[in-house]
Amino acid sequence: MLDTESQTKGPSKRMLALKDFEAAAKRHLPRSIFGYVSGGVEDNQSLRENRSAFAEHHLLPRVLVDVSQRSQAVTLFGRKYDTPFGIAPMGLSALSAYRGDIVLASAARAANVPMILSGSSLIPLEDVIAAAPGTWFQAYLPGDAKRIDALLDRVDAAGFETLVLTVDIPVYGNRENNIRNGFSTPLRPGLRLAWDGLTHPRWLLGTFLRTLMQHGMPHFENSFAERGAPVLSANVLRDFSNRDHLNWRHFDQIRSRWKGTLIIKGVLSVADALTARERGADGVIVSNHGGRQLDGVLSPLRVLPEIVEALGRFPVMMDSGIRRGTDIVKALSLGARFVFVGRPFAYAAAVGGQGGVLHGIRLLREEVDRDMALLGVRSCEELSRDLLRPTASPSDGEYSASVLPAAMKPPTPADSMRPRGLANSATA
Template identity: 50%
Template sequence: MQHPRERALSSALDLDDFARLARRKLPKAVYGYVANGAEAMVARDNNRAAFGHWRMVTRVLRDVSARSQETTLFGKRYAAPFGIAPMGASAVVAYDADNAMARAAREAGIPYALSANSITPLEEVAKSNPDSWFAAYQSPDPSKIERMLGRVEAAGFDVYMLTVDVPVGSNRVNDKRAGYSMPLRPTPRLTWDGLTHPGWLAGTFARTFLARGVPEISNLEAKGRIGIFSREVAVIAGHDDFGWREAELIRKLWRGKFVIKGLLSAEDARIARDLGADGVVVSNHGGRQLDSAVSPLEVLPEIRREAGDMAVLCDSGFRHGSDVLKALALGADFVLVGRPFLFAAAVAGEAGVQRAIGILSKEIDIDLALLGVDGPGDVGPEVLREAMAPRRGV
């Protein structure tokens, strides 16, 4: 007989299925923390709708039997043109999620970005996957910048990604309504929510306590950790006094690849290019920050024009192979995907993430063949047409 976990896994046929499966397993507050966007969730929903704006023109009879989706980025060859986006507090959602995602990415030959807002020490994740990227919520204090870069470099990371779209935390009304907060508050409601989801309570929450004690956010500073029940957690996310001057300092001090994540303006891309960044991630944080933010897809072409030699990465709402290829056609070099991989970890740990990666790769492979091209580098604007009429859902 199939183990329930394996049964769940084999019933996942596309990335959205992992959200459906995780929803059953996770407490409402924890599921909501991952799934929700800010305020009225307009940006989150628009991220999906934006893909429906485009249709694709196929070419036929072109012998696509030699196709490959391998992609070179930051001097490394990856097996696919997508990677796993940084997600904070992942370990609240799935047991050992940071390591599970890091290992699955390594196995599949795609990049994994560890969020600074995580409980697994970055040195440990570097062992699980020496090619991991580090995504910082950096304090602007120059001495803290220097010490943090020293720590990240000593652990062996080559890619330092600076998340810039969180000068302040957003208003996550839906998280509040569902009872999720950071620091976690064991209110009667949250306790009940946990107790009624024993799979998560025993398999994630209790197991994490047994393995690590009270979980602590471990990667925000070079030294010092903050317990997830501590009040200090609430003030750590944003640094509203961080500016381009500090980004420039990072560029000066960091010998590896420097990537700026979370911009939507072509002018900001130009500034990033001028200060010597190696890449930018066009992102609205999955619709979790400014709720009226444009979808990255809407601004990709203008950002590509300003990017020069920088790599242009893109995220927010990617769920299908055709979504990835649409972004490439609009000027992206690479795509990051967030929520589906964390849900996959919640459903079945590393094996779940591996399956999710496999599903997206397979879709990309099929779509390349159906478009009549040999690889991501052959997908240009000529494959796109604007949809004739707006359609709901994609």
């Protein structure tokens, strides 16, 4: 196991949980940048839903189990990772932390977990994969076939082996919080933006001006095969083509061209998950984009069990709302093969750079290890729905099994006789 303690410096040492990074990042970052990272859409219903869903499942530990040889290592797509979580794709990470994408990817590689580079990143994908081989790439598809092929060829030539296709953004969500906080992409120069920077001198000097002096004006580097628009511009029209016409035929085009691992991210329905498998995807990530697209949409945790049940041994992963080791344990118990965590690691990078991200990974990994011991399980394969109970109904004090999908109902005595890891025993 990697010793990240010795690499943790500065304020990160005072962080005892992932939530502590958020409070520190709010002080460190300009209001516009922090609002972009932290916000959802419209009334933030889905943002809140992503957290509340975890609270509706309670853990049921087993005792007097020898857990001295426990391990949270998992195998995914033929590679063994030290822990069952990775870093989700986050656009514009180089605005919140100096060389943010490289910081996140390098920390993930050092900790032996996957990091997914966002297609909306500001550092060329070639630089990121060179710094951290094994990084995954997440694509927002261009709007026409030639540009799709050109982007795929560029990603392949750079050496990426895993492509994550985000499919839940035919149009952009209504991110009113960005407007209220003075954020746009590209950023619009003005007095408000200037004041935002001047009142946060550590960020201004350590991230923005340092980037300008050493690397020039950041651009959207990875949306197309060619370089995109600068991040700071008087023109607020983002240089992305429309995606509302994209359909499964475009996925077929990608599958025929991309020879590596292909994952679809943004699935919330059983029908879409089945279609993804039938058309050749190697895995799906159940996700609502961190509550940043369609407000009022279900938490991925709520639909995860029925998707897992429908797909069987097919790799089903999840993101959105994960903040604690117990969240990871609950997701794996409901059938997820792996999970991804986003915002907390963006905050950790902003506050403490690579050391901060490593510290965040260590905190979460230690929580998972402790939770497994207290639950009485020795491996992620032993996590199953037998270890969960849903929140009791406030009206009658009994489990609300009658309103749950069959996959989420409390087990019957017959169910308890099956091997505990059956729902999550396959490796990719």
